[in-house]
Amino acid sequence: MQKKILLLGSGELGKEFVIAVKRLGQYVIAVDSYAGAPAMQVADENEVIDMLNGSELDRIVAAHSPDIIVPEVEAIRTERFYDYEQQGIQVVPSAKAANFTMNRKAIRDLAAKQLGLRTAKYTYASNLDELKDAVKYTGLPCVVKPLMSSSGKGQSVVWTVEDIPVAWEIASTKGRADYGEVIVEAFVHFHSEITLLTVTQMHGPTIFCPPIGHRQERGDYQESWQPARIEPAQLEEAKQMAQQVTAALTGAGIWGVEFFLAEDGVYFSELSPRPHDTGMVTLAGTQNFSEFELHARAVLGLPIPEIILERAGASAVILAKQDGKNPTYSGIAEALAQPRSDIRIFGKPTTRPYRRMAVALAFDRIDCNITDLVERAKQIAGRVQVK
Numbered sequence: 001m002q003k004k005i006l007l008l009g010s011g012e013l014g015k016e017f018v019i020a021v022k023r024l025g026q027y028v029i030a031v032d033s034y035a036g037a038p039a040m041q042v043a044d045e046n047e048v049i050d051m052l053n054g055s056e057l058d059r060i061v062a063a064h065s066p067d068i069i070v071p072e073v074e075a076i077r078t079e080r081f082y083d084y085e086q087q088g089i090q091v092v093p094s095a096k097a098a099n100f101t102m103n104r105k106a107i108r109d110l111a112a113k114q115l116g117l118r119t120a121k122y123t124y125a126s127n128l129d130e131l132k133d134a135v136k137y138t139g140l141p142c143v144v145k146p147l148m149s150s151s152g153k154g155q156s157v158v159w160t161v162e163d164i165p166v167a168w169e170i171a172s173t174k175g176r177a178d179y180g181e182v183i184v185e186a187f188v189h190f191h192s193e194i195t196l197l198t199v200t201q202m203h204g205p206t207i208f209c210p211p212i213g214h215r216q217e218r219g220d221y222q223e224s225w226q227p228a229r230i231e232p233a234q235l236e237e238a239k240q241m242a243q244q245v246t247a248a249l250t251g252a253g254i255w256g257v258e259f260f261l262a263e264d265g266v267y268f269s270e271l272s273p274r275p276h277d278t279g280m281v282t283l284a285g286t287q288n289f290s291e292f293e294l295h296a297r298a299v300l301g302l303p304i305p306e307i308i309l310e311r312a313g314a315s316a317v318i319l320a321k322q323d324g325k326n327p328t329y330s331g332i333a334e335a336l337a338q339p340r341s342d343i344r345i346f347g348k349p350t351t352r353p354y355r356r357m358a359v360a361l362a363f364d365r366i367d368c369n370i371t372d373l374v375e376r377a378k379q380i381a382g383r384v385q386v387k
């Protein structure tokens with residue numbers, strides 16, 4: 001049963017997804033806003049369009065008439081997805097999931113108000129005066145974020161009332177321009193944060209991957225590791241929350257559900273209705289199926305008999321330092337000379353400061369010291385230079 005899959009967004013996560021579905025005999029058209037994107041290099045066909053433009057989206061959907069649409073990023077005119085579903089196209093995981101998760105207000109109100117999940121105390125603001133009131137409501141410190149943004153763009157922490165005007169300026173100008181509202185969240189003093197990869201299936205129960213720990217800097221993850229340390233009761237609570245929120249959003253696929261672990265309990269933060277960047281650690285062979293293979297199976301309605309933790313793993317990002325074109329990589333041999341390690345180079349045609357270009361992977365026995373493993377992944381990453 002070969003399906004035609006239209007992949008919207010062709011970054012490194014899309015690339016690994018394409019490899020996974022190609023191995024299952026599927027046909028893929030990879031789409032992004034620039035030519036030569038990572039997933040395009042392994043897909044059957046590709047298209048370069050502005051995915052925020054609804055008529056451009058309509059045009060390529062009509063031109064290719066795909067069986068399945070798989071969004072890989074948030075910056076898509078996702079309102080169009082409801083129509084595509086009406087036309088009988090499978091939208092992954094669902095039009096509702098794609099629409100709710102790209103808007104922090106929709107997903108946060110669903111989680112906190114409709115489902116009653118524990119989240120940071122939060123409210124919204126549409127101008128500077130409202131932001132001042134919002135900060136009084138959440139208390140200090142608090143985090144201000146545009147309603148539509150990812151990778152920490154437009155986010156800042158308000159430590160004192162003096163920070164409020166700057167936070168407003170950053171959040172209202174760095175998010176997607178079409179929404180002038182921000183969310184204000186009380187700062188959660190967490191001791192760690194995890195991604196709980198959750199798989200919803202067409203013909204089976206919702207299943208979970210062992211939790212992934214990660215560290216964030218400048219809004220992007222720097223290292224991730226699996227399994228993450230968590231109290232069994234807290235893990236159970238996180239699974240319950242992930243089960244509820246994914247069920248409310250409907251559809252089949254993998255989701256990256258983000259939680260903060262604090263002294264006073266587990267906080268739901270947000271979720272991606274797609275493979276999660278911190279889940280690249282599964283490329284280290286930590287599980288019997290990587291997050292991309294799980295997504296492929298779930299999307300195609302194929303069985304996933306079980307998810308098994310095979311070994312411990314860590315990933316560390318390899319970033320570009322400056323603007324450039326057609327980058328080259330040095331130190332690959334030195335990196336690969338390390339036992340129980342690997343790298344993935346995404347093949348992005350251009351660089352800019354802090355752009356993620358590749359990832360280093362390290363793995364070991366399940367009972368190894370995870371802190372040492374993360375250190376080893378960082379060392380491997382440090383050997384590779386982007387030029």
Ligand SMILES: Nc1ncnc2c1ncn2[C@@H]1O[C@H](COP(=O)(O)OP(=O)(O)OP(=O)(O)O)[C@@H](O)[C@H]1O
Pocket residue numbers: 120143149150151152153185186187188189193216219220221258269270
């Ligand atoms: N209320 C909060 N309290 C403390 N830290 C926070 C809070 N909100 C966000 N953070 C920190 O900022 C990071 C990014 O926040 P969030 O996941 O909401 O934004 P994002 O832009 O969607 O990021 P991404 O798309 O990369 O997941 C979190 O992983 C966490 O480390």
Ligand SMILES: [Mg+2]
Pocket residue numbers: 258270
């Ligand atoms: Mg996040």
